Amino acid sequence: MKSTIYKISFIATAIPIRLLASVTGQKAIFPFYHLISDDNVAHIKHLYPVRSTKAFEKDLDFFLKNYNPVELDVFFKLAKSGKFPKKNIFLLTFDDGLSQFYDVIAPILQRKGVPAICFLNSAFIDNKDLFFRYKASLLIDKIINKPLSLTQEKEIRKIFVDNSILIRDNTQAILSIDYAKRSLLDDCANILALDFSDYLNTQKPYLSSNQIQELRNKGFEFGAHSIDHPLYSQLDQAEQIRQTKISVNDISESFNIQQRLFSFPFSDVGVKKDFFDTIFDTSHSIADITFGCSGLKKDICNLNIQRIPIEIEQFSAKQIVYGEYWYYILKMLVNKNVLKR
Ligand SMILES: [Zn+2]
Known part of the structure; x- marks a missing residue:
């Protein structure tokens, strides 16, 4: 369904994004990627399309033209207070802690002045194991x-x-x-x-601790992405909590990170409200903010932020974001824009 909307969304690209953002009230978007590379990446090529640097730069130009890049601190305050931004904002995130974040992505983002969060699997940092x-x-x-x-x-x-x-x-x-x-x-x-x-050992697909520290010094932010990347809907709740707690603590302590961020491996679909009540419990919270990937959508758990996956077929970010707004408007008509749990 979404794929069809992405295909036809170009028809409406004459409509300014600011109008769609204001009609839907969705002024903040959270695009998410795994890696950008012009090389042949054997451990990924049979799973999903790898975006080239050229396509990524084009995506960034689209985001920068229509949204203001936002630092984690600013976003964090907004999310915690439950307030909506007045201007259109975007915050980029990258899952899986791949080495291309250091080699390819960070230099492009620095040149363009775009902040980002990278999410790490605690068992894979320093190439200790493979997803x-x-x-x-x-x-x-x-x-x-x-x-x-x-x-x-x-x-x-x-x-x-x-x-x-x-x-x-x-x-x-x-x-x-x-x-x-x-x-x-x-x-x-x-x-x-x-x-x-x-x-x-030879290909080093993941970031090393030294690279992460160096990127932290340059202003990039990091969060956890579970220990070893299970699909949460296939785990019982005790294991979901264990995977979240250990990875968030491990990464916060190793890299001295204040904000405890977590992005769900694969998807947060099927994760129950009970889980969120436990991890956001104010007396002993496990994470501050979590990230799913259901596209442009509100979540009944308002500290779980839904992101827009960008690595879909050969669609540009522009096509995907326009498509997401149209999909959101369609869902508005039937009152189905809030992910219930
Ligand atoms: Zn992942």
């Missing part, structure tokens, strides 16, 4: 580059069948492996002689 979805992408890349031998095919199929994965296509079967079954990806890697530790 299970990146393992899936690397496995698929390996299979594409070197087709399986008959023995490998047999062994891999046995893993799938033994674990009730009945998808015929190997790529789709690998992509279907979820957090609970993630050790199967290591089993597949053993069969293919694919060494994830070697990849972590």
Whole structure:
């Protein structure tokens, strides 16, 4: 549905954003990305489209033309007080703590004077471990580059069948492996002689602690993104709280960060109000503000800020933001703009 709206949103781009922002009351937007790169990123290329530096610069020009970039401090006060900004504002966020934030993104943002928050998985900083979805992408890349031998095919199929994965296509079967079954990806890697530790050591996909400190000194902000990136709707609430608490504490302490920010890995869909009541409990709160990714939308938990995912097919930020406003207006008509929990 949204994809169709993004496709046709260009028809209405003559309408100024300020009008759409004022009609909807949505003057603050929170676009979110993972990485920007002009290279071939093997651990991501089979998961979602990677945005080029050229496309990113174009996105930034669109944001800067229509919104004021806002520092975390200013946004933090607004969010905590529940007040709406008078001017259009935007705050960029980047999930997964990838090394491209240091190499590619930060220099562009500095040149353009745009602040940003980067969210880190506490288990992956310094390339200690690899997100299970990146393992899936690397496995698929390996299979594409070197087709399986008959023995490998047999062994891999046995893993799938033994674990009730009945998808015929190997790529789709690998992509279907979820957090609970993630050790199967290591089993597949053993069969293919694919060494994830070697990849972590040589490619260094994640930010190091030194890079994070250096970026902090330059004014970039950091928050937590869980310990090791599970899908929260598949966890019980005790584990959701544990993943949040440990990662937020770990990152706040390691980098001496005051504001405790957290962005949900994958999605916050299915996370219950009870969870938010616990983590925002004023007597012993676990986080100050959290971030979801349901697009332009209010949340019944008002300290959970919904962000707009920008890495969708080849759409520009302009198409996506216009589409999000039109989608919001459609939902306004049926009173469905607040995420209930
Ligand atoms: Zn993530």
